[in-house]
Amino acid sequence: MTSRAASAGIAAARALGLTPDVLALLDHMSLPSRRPVLGDAGQRRSRRTGGSVEFADFRAYVPGDDFRRVDWNAYARHERLIVRLHSADEDVTLTLWIDTSASMAYGDPSKLHAAASLAGALGYVALGAYDRACVATFASTATMLTPRLRGRSATHRLWLALAGLHGDGRTDFGAIGRAATRTAPGIAVIISDFLSQPGPDAALAALRGAGQEPVLVRLLSRQEVEPDLQGDLRLVDAETGTAVEVTVTPATIAAYRSRLAGRTDALRTLAARHRARWVDLASDTGVVSAVRACRSAGIVR
């Protein structure tokens, strides 16, 4: 990595709110693994036996086993081919799915900026712990912005990818489902406002089928949580262009809040059904508070 790229990465981190103080805080964090994951040799112990040097067990040879794992001493004593099994030390791949639809461009700061900051922080935690991380965006289609990165030195690349995001298009969670098979097993963090239909139900099923542990992070702007609208309005959807005519009164606001609460409950229920973690954030929360919320939810430790 050239020094120019490093400088650009640092600038991107500053733009994402990842100051040295924040990074110092993140240095003490790492990704947990709630269940055994399958992976190649790495920092994490896997229940899958592998090619590491730590002995785990014996089992009978079956055709196709690596002859190098045959315990010849045991063959000499028992005249049977027995294979030595070793535990596999595997790392975790953190896939950061960021909603880049048009609706994410709203808020102060924008939801997309908050999503990029949080993704930068989580990616820094993963890469700092020698796990793997990659960034993918989705709107109408899914795009893998980075390959699976590894090592702290790759954070600059990750930040550069996140700093260049902009919102456009319609949200389609089906794009995640279609791209899920192309991602490595691990933890999939979906950061979105989840203000579209259909919801992420199919995407969560596809991720789980692909060995991903899904995490749902919802980001709403303060204006969406506490609307400051009033009067006779024609509300135009930023993604679909459809309009809704409403007369905003206290009663209308109350009904909106009721529907928002209902939507939140539905998403929380959906996450529980897919054994996914759920984090609810506002775009003006700040990256430190957001990371702490993720730690409270068990996404980092």
Added chain:
Amino acid sequence: MSFLAPLLAVFGISVPAILVLYILKVRRRIVVVPSTLLWRTEAVDRQASVPWQRIRPSWLLFLQLLAAIALVLALTRPALAHPAQLGPDTVVVIDASGPMQATDVSPSRFAAAVVEARALVDQLGSGQRMTLIAMDANPRVIAASGGDHGVLDAALSGLRPEAGLADLRTALALATAAPGGGNGDRRVIVISDGVVDVSGPTVTLPYPVQYLPVGVSGENLGISGLTVSGVDGSRVVAINVTNYGTARHATTIETRADGHLVDARAIDVEPGGSVEVDVALSGSPHTVTADLTPHDTFALDDTASAIVQTPRVIHAVLVTPRNIFLQEALQLRSDLRLDVETPAAYRPHTGVDLWVFDGFMPSALPAQPYLLVGPPADPAIGAGVEVRPGPLTPASAGDPLMEGVDIGNVAVAQSRDLSASSFGRAVIDSQAGPVLLVRDGAPRAALLGFDLHDSDLPLSPAFPVLVERLSEFLVPDAVPPSPVEPDTPVDIPVPGGGSVTVTRPDGTTETLNVMAQMGDAVLTDTDQTGLYTAIIRAAGAQQSVTARFAVDALDPARSAITPQSELASVRGAAASPTPGSRGAVFDDLWPWLAVLALAVLSAEWVVFHRGR
């Protein structure tokens, strides 16, 4: 139902206007939001691109339409019409006579009549006038022609029923004479029980006359007579009780002497019949009161009072050479003790109530009342030479002194010329001047200008009556000796002037001042029944004289309180509508609609703010 302002129904356009406002979409501010997912409501159809929308059921719309309809209806002034009783000029005659005190309708006939009159006042519209006349024994206008409801209501509020009998004839004369009836638009409405004095020919009015009867029952038991006879120690009270109704009635007569109960007697009286009860009085009571208990629906005639009078004796002295006619006529009075003297024997002395000088003129006239008959020529009394008077005529119609005295055929050969006399006022006149003069003041005196022997007057039936009248005038009773009817003026003689203080049965007093030339006070406010006390203070007298008299409602015409279905002896013109008069009156409904609109708008305000 009618609409008094139908053109204002044009404001009904507000109803479709409200509907249009609900149909048309409002111009809305466009706001781009991240998502409309949470703003989508059931009103998906509002998103149609057309500029109108389907009306959805709404309480606000319903209430606004209801308020608009109520207001538009109020503007058109809907009214309930009913036949008009009033014309452009209406005279309402309200019976305030004694029978209207009957309580056969609650609270009384009079109160019911006032309610009817108020209803008529309420009907009075703009441009209409009304005159109110109270009809009792002395009918009077209580509210002159006008349209001010306040004035008319105040006049009705101040009206009270009297005790006398209604004088319908005078009331209708007042109704005819009231100003404003010149163009024939007048209507006369009589609110009465029909118990009125209608004696005489039928009254025909040029206006429609409408009779609004009040009262439902004529059942009444009343005292129709109360007399006290005898002398102290053996006096007897005769009480007559008459049943004026159509059913048999029982009652108890309670008799009191000087306020103490002396007799109570139960009686039954047949319909239309009378019962006389005699009650013996012991001692020397001054007053007697009879009372029917319990009182019936007409209490006015359930009580009667009388003064126990000791017959007075008038000491009269006739100074005459000889006049058997005059002597006999004077002696016809039972309460008069007559002494006869010749002019030669005449000596002025006291103890005489009345002097009668026949053909003789004393050198000094006495201080007591006197009658001069055929005096000699004397400038002191203005008696001149002999003249031939010719036919005699009453000097003024209605003079009480000439009541029952027919002098139309009386011939007088010669009489003293009294034309220049200032003796007093003329009672009998002739072509040659007055022949009978009387003088009020103190003492009272009378001057007959001719010698009775020069006339056929002593031979006529009028002579003893005239002598009776003159003697009563010259020596009057202090107060009426027998009960008088309510609302009858009572003369209280005060010779020489002075004052009279009258205390009525209810304790109120009235002081009447009497000038010397008048000679007596006239008490007109006698509508209360019961005992009156008059304290007479003659001018210059050291002591006052107390006299008592009774006012009783004994007149059967008043006590026959049966309500009449129509007014007898009255005929009015046909009650046809006249130009300028309305055929109906209207009860406006717009105030109720305005209140409804206000209530609906209040409800709309509440619904709106609860839905915000």
